[in-house]
Every structure is written in structure tokens, then in C-alpha cells.
Amino acid sequence: MSQSPGSPAPQSIAMIERLIGFDTTSYNSNIQFIEFAADVLKSLGASVRFTYDDTRGKANLFSTIGPIDRPGIVLSGHSDVVPVAGQDWTSDPFILRRQDDRLYGRGTADMKSFIAICLTLAPDFAARQLEFPIHFAFSYDEEVGCIGARRLIEDLSSLTIRPKLCIVGEPTEMKVIIGHKGKKNVRCQVHGKECHSALNHRGVNAVEIAAELVTFLRRMQRRIREQGPFDAGYDPPYTTVHTGVIQGGTALNIVPARCGFEFEFRNLPDHDVDGLMAEFRAFALSLIPEMLAVDDGAGFMFDEYNTTAGLDTAEDDEAAVLARQLSGNNDTAKVSFTTEAGLFHNAGIPTVVCGPGSIAQAHRPDEFITLDQVAQGEAFVRRLLDRMTLR
Numbered sequence: 001m002s003q004s005p006g007s008p009a010p011q012s013i014a015m016i017e018r019l020i021g022f023d024t025t026s027y028n029s030n031i032q033f034i035e036f037a038a039d040v041l042k043s044l045g046a047s048v049r050f051t052y053d054d055t056r057g058k059a060n061l062f063s064t065i066g067p068i069d070r071p072g073i074v075l076s077g078h079s080d081v082v083p084v085a086g087q088d089w090t091s092d093p094f095i096l097r098r099q100d101d102r103l104y105g106r107g108t109a110d111m112k113s114f115i116a117i118c119l120t121l122a123p124d125f126a127a128r129q130l131e132f133p134i135h136f137a138f139s140y141d142e143e144v145g146c147i148g149a150r151r152l153i154e155d156l157s158s159l160t161i162r163p164k165l166c167i168v169g170e171p172t173e174m175k176v177i178i179g180h181k182g183k184k185n186v187r188c189q190v191h192g193k194e195c196h197s198a199l200n201h202r203g204v205n206a207v208e209i210a211a212e213l214v215t216f217l218r219r220m221q222r223r224i225r226e227q228g229p230f231d232a233g234y235d236p237p238y239t240t241v242h243t244g245v246i247q248g249g250t251a252l253n254i255v256p257a258r259c260g261f262e263f264e265f266r267n268l269p270d271h272d273v274d275g276l277m278a279e280f281r282a283f284a285l286s287l288i289p290e291m292l293a294v295d296d297g298a299g300f301m302f303d304e305y306n307t308t309a310g311l312d313t314a315e316d317d318e319a320a321v322l323a324r325q326l327s328g329n330n331d332t333a334k335v336s337f338t339t340e341a342g343l344f345h346n347a348g349i350p351t352v353v354c355g356p357g358s359i360a361q362a363h364r365p366d367e368f369i370t371l372d373q374v375a376q377g378e379a380f381v382r383r384l385l386d387r388m389t390l391r
Contacts, residue, residue: 008374013103015116016374017096020105022079029057030079030140037061037079037138040119044126046136051151058140060152064133065125066388071164072133073384074349076340077115078142078149081107087365101371108369109357114169117356117377121385129390135163142340145185145306149340153347162349165319168341169355171362171369172333174376176323177353179233179334181240182310182342184265184273187303188213188284190248193295194257203255204291204298207248210259214243216283217263220276231268233334239267239276240336266336269310277304309342311351319350326383327354335359354380 022033038048041063049062066072084093084106091097093106103113118136125134140148156162170177190213192206221241230237241263248259267273284300291298313320315332324330337359344351356377357369 006372006375008371008378009120012117012120012374012378013098015120016103016108016113019112019116020096020107021094023094024080024107025083026080026141026144027083031057031059033079034059034061034138034140037115037119037136038063041065041122041136044122046122046126049155051148051155053140053148053151058148060140060148061136061138062152062156063136065122066130066133068133069161070132071161072135073388074135074137074163074166074344075118075381076137076139076149076166076168076344077111077118077355078139078340079115080141080143081110081112082143082363084365089365093367102368103371103374104366104368106367108361109171109367110359110362111170111355111357113357113369113374114355114377117374117381118169121378121381124382124385125388128385128388130388131390132164132388134384134388137166139340146308146338146340146343149343153343157347164349165322166341166344166349166351167319167323168339168344168351168353169377170339170353171355171357171359172335172353173358173373174327174329174354174356174380176320176327176329176332177335178311178313178315178317178320178332179269180311180338180341180353181234181266181336182269182273183306183308183338184267184277184304185262185306186264186277187260187262187305189301190259191297191299191301192255192257192259192291193298195255197253197255200255202294204257204294205255206259207256209287209291210246210248210261212287213280213284214246214261214263216280217241217243220279229268229271231334234268234336236336239265239271239273241265241276266338267310269312269342273307308338309346311339311342311345311353313345313350313352317350319352322387323352323354326380326387
């Protein structure tokens with residue numbers, strides 16, 4: 001395939017169109033998407049491994065081309081996309097629209113274009129005599145907590161020969177990302193005691209207790225913002241604390257018995273997020289005696305429903321060096337969003353993030369990727385192919 005600089009191969013655009021057509025919003029199954037990708041790769045003689053969620057309605061795909069007796073390189077991406085409900089799209093989000101130098105559709109930037117490039121160039125890998133294998137890892141439910149990648153990586157632990165490094169193709173405008181923040185999501189349910197508001201001394205106001213906890217998180221954020229720790233590579237350069245959802249109460253004249261809220265930490269990789277959570281729990285426990293003095297059923301329930309590790313790859317790590325060479329850019333950067341890269345890295349597989357498209361377009365109505373970014377992504381994978389080919 002040959003094309004002018006900044007112009008991607010027609011096959012890549014056709015593959016992007018095909019993948020955008022699968023509505024893999026996280027609340028849907030991704031099985032059709034994964035089976036399609038597996039069929040493409042199996043037709044080339046690639047091996048395939050599947051791992052499933054508990055319902056078997058979602059799947060990960062791990063596929064290998066090349067020799068299996070030595071460590072290889074993983075190209076990793078997620079198949080799911082975020083919802084379009086409530087967003088003002090000017091065209092069908094699941095039908096690719098090309099306008100000028102842009103391709104519009106849900107997942108064009110985040111991150112089906114990268115997967116499309118992998119599948120488009122897979123025949124070239126299959127046609128070469130590779131020095132070591134290329135692995136394609138496509139996961140489910142990244143957008144709701146990197147859920148699928150955890151099972152995929154756990155499955156890899158059973159392999160006799162594990163991959164030597166991983167490149168996650170999240171949209172970075174082809175910049176090499178060596179660090180990203182970690183994330184911990186928490187649900188808190190406050191159990192109080194209901195009563196008439198005229199007799200509020202006989203109740204435990206769950207909304208007011210929740211407000212104290214949310215205020216504590218706000219104070220924690222203020223302290224971190226002012227005192228650190230800091231890493232100037234991130235924007236913002238500190239761990240963030242955020243409450244995003246709160247629900248409680250039924251009527252103004254009823255002391256509410258229930259209030260729930262959800263919050264998150266997005267932590268610098270070396271900031272002890274478990275320590276922050278322990279600090280929050282200790283404050284919550286300090287409120288218990290006052291609550292129990294009114295009702296012995298009062299208290300809290302905490303659900304730490306997602307914790308994803310941050311990424312902290314050294315500049316001179318093999319994965320970082322290789323990605324810089326393939327991208328033609330000697331610079332590296334760090335980002336505040338979270339990916340499966342931290343999970344791969346913590347599993348002992350050195351990892352970086354580098355892929356086509358801009359994160360600024362992700363999750364937005366009329367999400368798009370430029371043709372130039374697709375072409376740059378192709379060039380990156382082609383250079384990798386040349387590096388892997390036996391001379």
C-alpha cells in the first residue's frame with residue numbers, strides 16, 4: 001500500500017468504517033466486534049485466545065502472529081466506546097462520516113482507528129518473517145474501569161513466554177506517553193434514621209452526614225493542591241479528588257434515612273491512594289459515635305469498585321526508547337487520564353501509550369480523527385514491522 005504523506009491507506013479508512021459500525025457502547029456486548037477481529041486475524045494464520053466476562057456477553061481477544069518461542073510486542077486497544085445519549089451529533093455516531101480531512105464517528109479517536117490500523121496492517125506482519133511475535137490485545141469495558149484488560153492480563157500470566165513490552169494505542173497525537181495517573185472510584189452509602197423534620201433530634205440525617213464527608217474530600221483536595229506532592233509533567237500537577245454524584249432524601253419535611261454519593265481519586269503514580277482512602281475512612285468512623293447515639297443501625301457502606309494503577313515508565317526503558325524511535329519524536333509526556341497501560345506495566349510488561357487522534361475529541365459529540373493522524377499511526381506500525389522483520 002502506498003499513499004501520499006498525510007494520507008492514510010483506503011484500506012484503513014474502510015476498516016475504521018467497519019469498526020465504527022459496531023455499537024460497542026460499554027453497556028452493550030462487544031462479541032460481534034471481537035469475532036470480526038478474530039476472523040480477520042485467523043484468516044492470516046494468527047493464533048487467537050479469548051477471555052470473557054462472567055456473562056460471556058463480552059470478550060477480550062489476544063492474537064499472535066510470528067514465532068511463539070520468544071517474547072513479543074503487544075499492541076493494545078479497547079473495543080468499547082462511551083455513550084452518545086444526550087449528545088448533539090450532526091450525523092449518526094455509528095456511521096463513519098468523512099468531511100474534508102476528518103473522519104467522524106463514535107470511537108474514531110478513542111480508539112477504534114488504532115485497532116483498524118492494526119487489523120489493516122496485520123496481513124503485512126503475516127507476510128514477513130518476523131524476528132519475534134506481534135501480539136494484538138483488544139479488550140472490553142476499558143471505559144468503565146479497564147475491566148476486560150484485567151482478565152486478559154491475568155490470562156497472560158499462564159503463558160510460558162510472556163510479552164517483552166506493550167504499546168497502548170490510546171489517542172496521544174502520536175506522542176510517547178510514559179506516565180499517567182492512577183484512579184480509584186468509590187461509592188459511599190450513608191445509613192441514617194428517618195423521622196419528621198419537626199423532631200429531627202430523633203433522626204440521623206444521612207444527607208447532612210454525606211455533606212460532611214464530601215466537605216472533608218474537598219478539604220483534602222485543597223490540601224493536596226497546596227502542599228502536593230507535585231509532578232510538573234501532569235496537568236494538573238497533583239492528585240485530584242472529585243465528587244461526581246450524590247442522591248438522597250425524599251421530602252423537605254422528612255429527615256432522610258439514606259444518601260449515597262460517588263467520588264474518585266486520580267492519583268500521581270507515586271502518591272499513596274490507599275493512604276488517602278484510609279484517611280477518608282478514619283474521618284467517617286469519627287462520625288459514627290454521634291450517629292449510633294441516636295440509632296444503632298446508623299453507619300456507612302463503602303464500595304471501592306475500581307482501582308486502576310498509574311503508569312510510571314522510565315525514559316530509558318526499552319518500551320519508551322522503541323516508541324520514540326518509531327514515532328520519530330524524542331520527547332515524552334505524561335497525561336492525567338487513565339489507561340490499561342498501568343495494569344500491563346504492573347504485571348511486569350514495560351508499557352507506554354502512543355496512538356493516533358486527540359484525547360480532546362474523545363467522549364464528545366461529533367468525535368473525529370484527522371486523516372493525517374491515521375496516516376501517522378500507520379507509519380508508526382509500519383516502522384515497527386520493519387524493526388521486527390528478519391534481515
